[in-house]
Amino acid sequence: MQNKNTKSYRESRKPRSQFTSRGEYLNHELSVMNPKRWGLNLPGRDFNFAFEDLIPAIAGTIGLTVMCTAVTNAFANAYGLDQAFIIENVRVDMLVVSVLFVILFSGFFNPRANLPGIHGPMMPLIPLMAVSGTHPLALAILIAIFGIILSITKGGSRLVKVTSQGVAGGLLVYLGAIGTIGQVGAIQKWANGMNLGYIGFVVLIANLILYAYLARAKKRWLAIPICSFLAAAVALVLGAPFEFTTSPGLPSFNPFYWWGEDTGWKLGMPGLSHFISSLPFAILAVAMWSPDFLGHRIFQEMHYPKAAKNVLMDVDDTMINCSARQVTSAFFGSGCITSSWGTYMIPAAIAKRPIPGGAIVCGVLSAIVAVAGFPMDIAVWRPVLGIALLVGVYLPLLEAGMEMVHDSKDTQASGICIFSSAVVNPVFGWALTMFLDNNGFIGDKERPTRLSIGDRLIIPGIALLVSTVAMAIVGMIPGIPPLIQ
Numbered sequence: 001m002q003n004k005n006t007k008s009y010r011e012s013r014k015p016r017s018q019f020t021s022r023g024e025y026l027n028h029e030l031s032v033m034n035p036k037r038w039g040l041n042l043p044g045r046d047f048n049f050a051f052e053d054l055i056p057a058i059a060g061t062i063g064l065t066v067m068c069t070a071v072t073n074a075f076a077n078a079y080g081l082d083q084a085f086i087i088e089n090v091r092v093d094m095l096v097v098s099v100l101f102v103i104l105f106s107g108f109f110n111p112r113a114n115l116p117g118i119h120g121p122m123m124p125l126i127p128l129m130a131v132s133g134t135h136p137l138a139l140a141i142l143i144a145i146f147g148i149i150l151s152i153t154k155g156g157s158r159l160v161k162v163t164s165q166g167v168a169g170g171l172l173v174y175l176g177a178i179g180t181i182g183q184v185g186a187i188q189k190w191a192n193g194m195n196l197g198y199i200g201f202v203v204l205i206a207n208l209i210l211y212a213y214l215a216r217a218k219k220r221w222l223a224i225p226i227c228s229f230l231a232a233a234v235a236l237v238l239g240a241p242f243e244f245t246t247s248p249g250l251p252s253f254n255p256f257y258w259w260g261e262d263t264g265w266k267l268g269m270p271g272l273s274h275f276i277s278s279l280p281f282a283i284l285a286v287a288m289w290s291p292d293f294l295g296h297r298i299f300q301e302m303h304y305p306k307a308a309k310n311v312l313m314d315v316d317d318t319m320i321n322c323s324a325r326q327v328t329s330a331f332f333g334s335g336c337i338t339s340s341w342g343t344y345m346i347p348a349a350i351a352k353r354p355i356p357g358g359a360i361v362c363g364v365l366s367a368i369v370a371v372a373g374f375p376m377d378i379a380v381w382r383p384v385l386g387i388a389l390l391v392g393v394y395l396p397l398l399e400a401g402m403e404m405v406h407d408s409k410d411t412q413a414s415g416i417c418i419f420s421s422a423v424v425n426p427v428f429g430w431a432l433t434m435f436l437d438n439n440g441f442i443g444d445k446e447r448p449t450r451l452s453i454g455d456r457l458i459i460p461g462i463a464l465l466v467s468t469v470a471m472a473i474v475g476m477i478p479g480i481p482p483l484i485q
Contacts, residue, residue, distance in 0.1 A: 056348035063343025067118035078130035093334035103363035117341030135274035140330030142282035147323030169404030170417030176398025221351035258333025
């Protein structure tokens with residue numbers, strides 16, 4: 001709630017003309033904002049729009065379009081559904097999410113909650129979900145229940161607080177490095193698949209030079225739109241084929257259509273067996289939220305001024321937003337699994353903008369893209385997609401992680417986190433390293449003396465146990481076959 005003893009945002013803000021630089025003005029805006037967590041926030045009274053809001057809005061729209069299409073396509077392949085299903089299902093998700101949870105929830109109702117995006121790390125598990133009898137609606141209901149429980153108990157924010165700087169830095173470095181390597185490889189594979197390998201090389205080199213210049217000029221917040229445009233332009237000029245295939249339209253929002261026996265998913269409504277088979281995947285999805293949210297929150301802290309405490313994303317509120325988005329979008333037919341929206345939050349932090357203004361713009365753009373159709377073709381075109389993820393998410397994550405490692409103690413925790421993440425995955429790496437670090441086995445040996453038993457043993461121990469068991473059940477532990485068939 002807003003502190004009545006302090007000035008309101010409207011009374012405290014100053015016009016751009018009173019500052020010597022744009023950066024000082026943006027820092028001041030962040031410092032004087034105090035949005036209501038559970039109340040109506042209005043433009044002009046509680047926040048304002050700025051040109052910089054376009055950057056996270058465009059990045060978020062590209063990210064939502066790309067990831068939603070990728071997840072829906074994976075589900076369609078696993079469940080034997082056609083291309084028409086993919087297009088209409090993506091539209092359902094984008095419209096429901098952009099209007100209800102991006103514009104209304106994060107834009108007006110609770111600007112301390114980050115936007116609910118797509119849970120990319122769960123995508124490789126979709127084929128296993130299909131063969132194990134998982135029902136997307138049952139999965140969504142369970143994820144929402146677990147997410148709300150974690151939020152109400154303050155478990156999410158507690159996990160963020162007990163994660164040291166070295167562990168968090170290692171997690172960011174690993175995610176950034178793996179993502180960077182993956183996107184570079186995907187662009188080269190795309191070009192080589194057309195026997196035009198030089199196109200991928202030129203696209204990457206041109207954007208490497210441009211990104212380096214933007215970083216040098218302290219204009220990295222412009223990287224996503226400018227680098228994406230350059231990628232598309234270079235690829236087209238060098239002869240890469242491209243065509244628009246998606247026409248404008250609106251999807252059905254009838255839940256009985258999507259969850260019918262012979263329409264939509266052709267699965268019918270979920271029964272008890274569907275909830276049982278969906279349980280381990282739901283646990284794993286929510287277990288993965290904390291390190292994801294941690295990375296986004298840290299990114300804000302690194303780029304915002306220290307006085308901007310009131311505009312940092314609230315981890316527990318973001319979990320409420322993600323939980324509500326998960327069950328609501330699934331009710332209307334979507335199969336997407338949600339998490340904190342990194343392709344929005346990371347560019348917003350770099351651009352020094354709070355959540356609400358860009359969220360509203362992002363919601364409007366996403367709705368336009370979903371209805372128009374043809375912008376989806378541009379957003380998911382490999383050179384645009386790959387470069388947007390590279391410069392907007394993975395390179396900034398890599399850089400932020402390296403900035404967090406300051407001394408030998410941080411280096412040790414960071415290195416173990418990267419090692420254990422490579423052995424299994426980032427969730428296991430984060431949970432194991434947090435447990436070891438908080439108990440003095442690695443990193444700062446004095447750290448355990450500053451922590452309570454709950455922060456040292458109970459919370460990290462539960463996180464490690466729950467995530468490890470969930471991963472073992474679905475077959476994510478190397479060398480151990482899935483415990484469900």
